[in-house]
Amino acid sequence: MAGTTAAVTVAAEGNGATCLLLEKGDNEYGGGNSQYSAGMISATNDYENALTYFKALRGENDTVSDEICEAHITALTEHADWLRSLGAGDDLVVSWETEDNDGYVPEYPELCPTQYFGRIRFNGEETGGFTHVQQFMVSKVKENSDTVTHLLGARALHLFQDSDTNEILGLTYEVDGKTVNAKANHGVIMCCGGFENNSEMLQNYHKSYGAHPLAGLCNEGDGITMCAEVKAHMWHMNGIAGFNNNFSTLDGSGFASNDGGAAIVHDLGIIVGTHGRRYYMEVGGYNNKKLTDDDLRVHVGHRHGDQNLGGMWMHQQLPPLSWYVFDQAAMDQGATKKLGDIDPVAEAWGYKDETIEGLASQMDVPAEELSKTIAHWNSLCEAGEDLAFYRPSDTLFPILQPPFYAMKMIPNFLNTNGGPERSAKGEILDLDRNPIPHLYGAGEFGSIWSDMYNGGGNLTECLAWGRISVRNCLGIA
DSSP, X not given: OHHHHHHHHHHHHSTTOOEEEEESSSOTTOSSSGGGSOOOXXXXXXXXXXXXXXXXXXXXXXXSOHHHHHHHHHHHHHHHHHHHHTTOOTTXXXXXXXXXXXXXXXXXXXXXXXXXXXXXXXXXXXXXXXXSHHHHHHXXXXXXXXXXXXXXXXXXXXXXXXXXXXXXXXXXXXXXXXEEEEEOSSOEEEOOOOOTTOHHHHHHHHOOTTOEESSOSOOSSHHHHHHHHTTBOEEOTTOEEEEEEEEBOTTSOOBOOSOGGGGSOOOSSEEEOTTSSBOSOOOOOOGGGGOTTSOGGXXXXXXXXXXXXXXXXXXXXXXXXXXXXXEHHHHHTTTTGGGOSSOTTTTTSEEEESSHHHHHHHHTSOHHHHHHHHHHHHHHHHHTOOTTTOOOGGGOOOOOSSSEEEEEEEEEXXXXXXXXXXXXXXXXEBTTSOEEEEEEEOTTTTOSOOSOOOTTXXXXXXXXXXXXXXXXXXXXX
16 A cells, blocks of 8 residues: 555646556555555544654654654644545544544553544445545556556566665566566655565564464565665564464465454463463453553553563564364354354364363373363463463353364464665665665555554555655655
């Protein structure tokens, strides 16, 4: 969506400028994460309070300047009016225009108790209108085909750079088996997403062995390689929305993907590692948002993969293999409902056995350890309090009724945030932190999310920095 936003901004505000919009995949809505997102966009009508909140989200990471924060929040105040100027109608819901803020609560209400950090979304399910902002943006791209040349199956390969001035002159891309050199009259805006499908980068920056992305498959870090070739400075390479454990087939060929909800509903059993022991608070969910009056240092849940570690919300590393263990009572309640109406054992997603020892043998975990873990878990359930990892009391379900089940789990995640550092004008910076002339970035590619992430923040970054980069690229800011 960063790319469609940039293209539409050229068409709407470019005073006759034209642009080439390259999409690596063959889907007009994009091969990255945009179309798979929930479609929520962070926005605000209260600049000062929203700026205070956004700065607080930087937490202990101060790599993002105040100037970038100010540019970002300014863009958030423009979102609703800008979309309406393009023709968005009654399908656009603006939270602060509704009586209950569209039911929205900021992700980190403890940072400020007021609801000034709102959201906008499309809700055309009943009217037959737009149900997602990327649908709307693609429709605008099509309306402006005289200005925007939108190519599918077009993979960018290299940037051209003047060796004396470092100015970006254009790029090389590949389409239909042909290599094409394109000159950029004003500049190049990199809207390449993250590196969710580049196993080498994931291992280097996240130690994420065996992790599987939940959404798009085209984000392979191409833009990072291209920008490294022109000596761009990278930041936030360890930023990621993950990890969560999710289902995988035993042979590793099938995944419960394209459904983030599947990663946060494992509350009918426990998750153990290959040692047969629990190792973290395995139930997800954003229930923390309901507790605006509580001390969230002692609360649990997860925030886009971040877990409460030592009283702070920190990135959660997960092992490449775990097991979701539960009993027949949990199966009857829908422990594997996210896999659909199937027999998960017959379809080779896991094992079952009449005894814990037999199940442990199939899982290849120490039987004595698994038996002790389940006995301890059952005692916690009976006491009504998980004093090991502090799971909410309403998720304490004992494992008592045979047969017993173990479903294979692997780490899943939504998106990475790393890439080239950008300025408050959207300019991509070199190794000396100077702008590389005529090179810009937008969206998750070199994201400004440095520490705590607020839901709706990725799409809002696409809208905000797609516009900011084009306006500065064309000199109309």
